[in-house]
Amino acid sequence: MATNQRSGTSGSSISIHALTKRYPGSSAAAVNAVNLDIAPGELIVLLGPSGCGKTTLLKMINRIYEPTSGSIVIDGVEVQSLKASELRRHIGYVIQQTGLFPHMRVAENVAVVPKLLKWDRDRTRERVSQLLEVTGLPPEIYANRYPSQLSGGEQQRVGLARALAAEPPTMLMDEPFGALDAITRTRLQDELKRIHKQFSQTILFVTHDIEEAVRLADRIVVMREGRIVQVGSPLEIVRGPADQFVSDLVGSQDVLRRLSLMPARTAMEPLHGTPPDLAQSISGEVFLREALSMLMESGDPFIAVTGSDGTAIGTLSMTSIQRAAAPPDTPDR
Numbered sequence: 001m002a003t004n005q006r007s008g009t010s011g012s013s014i015s016i017h018a019l020t021k022r023y024p025g026s027s028a029a030a031v032n033a034v035n036l037d038i039a040p041g042e043l044i045v046l047l048g049p050s051g052c053g054k055t056t057l058l059k060m061i062n063r064i065y066e067p068t069s070g071s072i073v074i075d076g077v078e079v080q081s082l083k084a085s086e087l088r089r090h091i092g093y094v095i096q097q098t099g100l101f102p103h104m105r106v107a108e109n110v111a112v113v114p115k116l117l118k119w120d121r122d123r124t125r126e127r128v129s130q131l132l133e134v135t136g137l138p139p140e141i142y143a144n145r146y147p148s149q150l151s152g153g154e155q156q157r158v159g160l161a162r163a164l165a166a167e168p169p170t171m172l173m174d175e176p177f178g179a180l181d182a183i184t185r186t187r188l189q190d191e192l193k194r195i196h197k198q199f200s201q202t203i204l205f206v207t208h209d210i211e212e213a214v215r216l217a218d219r220i221v222v223m224r225e226g227r228i229v230q231v232g233s234p235l236e237i238v239r240g241p242a243d244q245f246v247s248d249l250v251g252s253q254d255v256l257r258r259l260s261l262m263p264a265r266t267a268m269e270p271l272h273g274t275p276p277d278l279a280q281s282i283s284g285e286v287f288l289r290e291a292l293s294m295l296m297e298s299g300d301p302f303i304a305v306t307g308s309d310g311t312a313i314g315t316l317s318m319t320s321i322q323r324a325a326a327p328p329d330t331p332d333r
């Protein structure tokens, strides 16, 4: 198991081989001969239309469902050889309907797995407070409330905190933010990214929202009818869809849509030497569509692009945006 230098938390490696699931009575396989190797600490987003097998794939990893054939190996151990209940204590699982226990207070909900693992009371209490802070739920306000006394977004945060409680090296997240309004959703995506940066768990995140996929993923896995049709970085998927299906799914023929999926850093001219004195700057993580608005509104020929520490790392002009926005090679079929 790889150990993360920054925090001491580790992410698992997951190796999926020829994995197939056929539900009784249905002729088509819900998951069909899937192969996927996931590195420790990777954030993988499974993207695809309704019914393509995303949930089925996830549920075979924590053995809610048993595969028809094929194997899943986590940190070198075949999951079939482990007891399902034992396995699930080490895999965080977040679903859209948070599944919080209604009769337990927030703090008790978050402490469920540490209790199962028989952590002592002080360690549990400390961990619960820390997680409520991390997920934006100050314990002095939220710890003693019941789920019914929370908004949908707050319940979703408790679900996230609960899944993180026992520091699982693997997190499975099935459309966890699907039911939330756009602002809450973006905020939770940012929080998830921050938590992932800090703890480096291996995360499998399911969505059918391409923007969410691009914002979160190290790699996106595109699925269709039980099969994987493309695996790549968000930029690789947006710029080079493997076929017409992926192209339609990401809407990559639409220039403005493409610009809303590509971060500024991917189109900038990198800086060599002293940063120029430019009036406007944007973060390299902001999408090009926003950079384009800024250029148009200000009338400036260039804007600076800044890195995570706020210093300039490049410049953007209309020309660089146009170049980035050029349509990808259209896959025809």
Ligand SMILES: Nc1ncnc2c1ncn2[C@@H]1O[C@H](COP(=O)(O)OP(=O)(O)OP(=O)(O)O)[C@@H](O)[C@H]1O
Pocket: 023, 024, 026, 030, 048, 049, 050, 051, 052, 053, 054, 055, 056, 057, 208
């Ligand atoms: N318990 C089940 N019994 C029989 N068929 C099932 C079962 N669960 C899912 N299926 C079928 O398997 C296929 C894949 O379903 P799955 O839930 O994995 O899709 P999904 O990609 O998660 O879709 P969504 O985005 O709608 O959640 C679908 O055709 C579905 O009808």
Ligand SMILES: [Mg+2]
Pocket: 054, 055, 056, 174
């Ligand atoms: Mg699903």
